[in-house]
Amino acid sequence: xxxxxxxxxxxxxxxxxxxxxxxxxxxxxxxxxxxxxxxxxxxxxxxxxxxxxxxxxxxxxxxxxxxxxxxxxxxxxxxxxxxxxxxxxxxxxxxxxxxxxxxxxxxxxxxxxxxxxxxxxxxxxxxxxxxxxxxxxxxxxxxxxxxxxxxxxxxxxxxxxxxxxxxxxxxxxxxxxxxxxxxxxxxxxxxxxxxxxxxxxxxxxxxxxxxxxxxxxxxxxxxxxxxxxxxxxxxxxxxxxxxxxxxxxxxxxxxxxxxxxxxxxxxxxxxxxxx
Numbered sequence: 001x002x003x004x005x006x007x008x009x010x011x012x013x014x015x016x017x018x019x020x021x022x023x024x025x026x027x028x029x030x031x032x033x034x035x036x037x038x039x040x041x042x043x044x045x046x047x048x049x050x051x052x053x054x055x056x057x058x059x060x061x062x063x064x065x066x067x068x069x070x071x072x073x074x075x076x077x078x079x080x081x082x083x084x085x086x087x088x089x090x091x092x093x094x095x096x097x098x099x100x101x102x103x104x105x106x107x108x109x110x111x112x113x114x115x116x117x118x119x120x121x122x123x124x125x126x127x128x129x130x131x132x133x134x135x136x137x138x139x140x141x142x143x144x145x146x147x148x149x150x151x152x153x154x155x156x157x158x159x160x161x162x163x164x165x166x167x168x169x170x171x172x173x174x175x176x177x178x179x180x181x182x183x184x185x186x187x188x189x190x191x192x193x194x195x196x197x198x199x200x201x202x203x204x205x206x207x208x209x210x211x212x213x214x215x216x217x218x219x220x221x222x223x224x225x226x227x228x229x230x231x232x233x234x235x236x237x238x239x240x241x242x243x244x245x246x247x248x249x250x251x252x253x254x255x256x257x258x259x260x261x262x263x264x265x266x267x268x269x270x271x272x273x274x275x
Contacts, residue, residue, distance in 0.1 A: 010237075010241065013234070013237065017230055017231070017234045020230055021227055021230055021231060024223045024224070024226050024227040024230065025223070025224070025227055028220045028221070028222075028223035028227070029220070030220075031216045031217070031223060032216070032217065034214075034216040035214070035217040035220065038212075038214055042211040042212075044069065045071075045072050045211065046211065048070070048071065048073045049072050049073075049074075049146065049208055051073050051074060052074070053144050054073070054074070054075060054076070055075065055077070056075040056076065056077045056108070056114055056147070056186060057186075058075070059073060059075055059147050059188075060075075060147065060186045060187045060188045061186065061187060062112050062184040062185065062186060062187070063187065064187045065149050065150055065174070065187040065188055066147050066149040066150075066187055066188035068149065070147060071147065071148060071149060072146050072147070072209075073146070073147050074144055074146060074147070074193065075145060075190055076142065076144050077106055077108050077142070077143055077190070078108060078109055078140065078141070078142045078143075079106045079107045079108035079109050079113070079114075079140070079141070080106070080138070080139060080140055080141065081104050081105070081106055081107075081116075081136035081138075081141065082104065082105040082106075082113065083136055085104075085105050085181055086103065086133070086167065087102075087103045087104075087167055087168070087169055087177065088100040088101065088103065088121070088130075088131055088133065088167060088168050088169075089101040089102075089103055089117075089168075089169055089170070089171070089172060090168055090170055091158075091170070093120075094120035094121075094122075095204060095207075096122060096204075097122075098123065099120050099121055099122045099123050099131070100120070100121055100122075100123060100131050100168075101117050101118075101119070101120055101121075101172075101206070102117070102118045102119060102120075102133050102203045103115055103116070103117055103118070103169075103172060103177075104116050104118050104136050105181060105183075105185070106141070106143060107183060111183070111184065112183065112184040112185060112186050113181065113183050113184070113185050113186065114143075114185075114186045114189070114190055115174060115177065115186070115188075115189035115190070116143055116145060116189065116190050116192055117148075117189055117190065117191045117192060117206060118136065118202070118203045119192060119202065119203030119204045119206055120203055120204040120205075120206060121133055121134075121203050121204070128165050129165070130168075133203070134199065134201040134203060135199075136199060137195070137197055137198075141195060141196065141197065142195070142196045143192055143194070143195050143196075144192075144193050145190030145191050145192045145193050146190065146191040146193060146208070147188055147189075147190055148188055148189055148190070148191060149187075149188050150172060150173060150174035150175065150188055150189070151172040151174075152171065153171065156171055158170050158171050160173070174187055174189060191205075191206045192205060192206070193205065
């Protein structure tokens with residue numbers, strides 16, 4: 001009876017189950033590991049955002065980019081804005097749609113400049129026009145901002161474009177920007193969160209990022225549910241094959257075990273006579 005489980009059809013099904021079950025289990029753990037990575041990154045991001053501000057030279061330096069583990073931490077710097085070398089960064093999101101970021105060097109009292117993303121402004125009416133940018137305050141100013149490492153085509157997926165209007169860029173490539181400035185520049189840049197004295201009007205501040213855990217945990221559970229379904233289906237199929245085999249064995253066979261027909265009731269009896 002159990003030989004039915006080793007038919008060519010069932011062997012193919014066994015092989016399929018033995019292939020997909022470990023694969024589904026592995027895929028579940030892979031998605032779980034991705035969720036754990038996202039969880040760790042989200043915890044680090046939240047902790048960095050909530051950390052107290054530190055002097056900018058604690059987290060970066062001239063010719064040294066910001067460490068990824070320090071991203072989103074708050075830094076402080078004091079100096080004066082250099083509005084003559086201000087840039088705008090195209091295709092950036094704000095609360096009212098796509099616009100531009102305003103990037104202004106802050107020449108610190110210590111000498112190097114810190115690139116400060118002062119916030120978002122709407123796009124101009126045409127692609128070749130300049131946006132309406134509120135000016136930075138004059139004189140000495142103290143800024144607080146979330147530190148970011150420099151942008152590159154590799155970490156943003158954005159490429160620089162030729163032929164842009166003067167003062168417009170696509171990415172905040174700190175090294176490329178620093179090459180055109182007459183003073184040394186700290187690695188990375190800061191997203192402005194506070195400024196003393198404040199300016200009014202001012203660009204719209206860049207919002208703090210939202211924690212995005214993604215769907216990896218749900219995907220992990222789905223793969224493991226698929227694993228259970230595959231195993232249950234395998235067991236049900238084997239039980240059905242065994243049940244059908246028992247039914248076939250229990251059925252009567254033709255031949256010697258066949259029932260003889262009864263003699264008709266009106267058939268004449270034959271009496272044996274002796275002479």
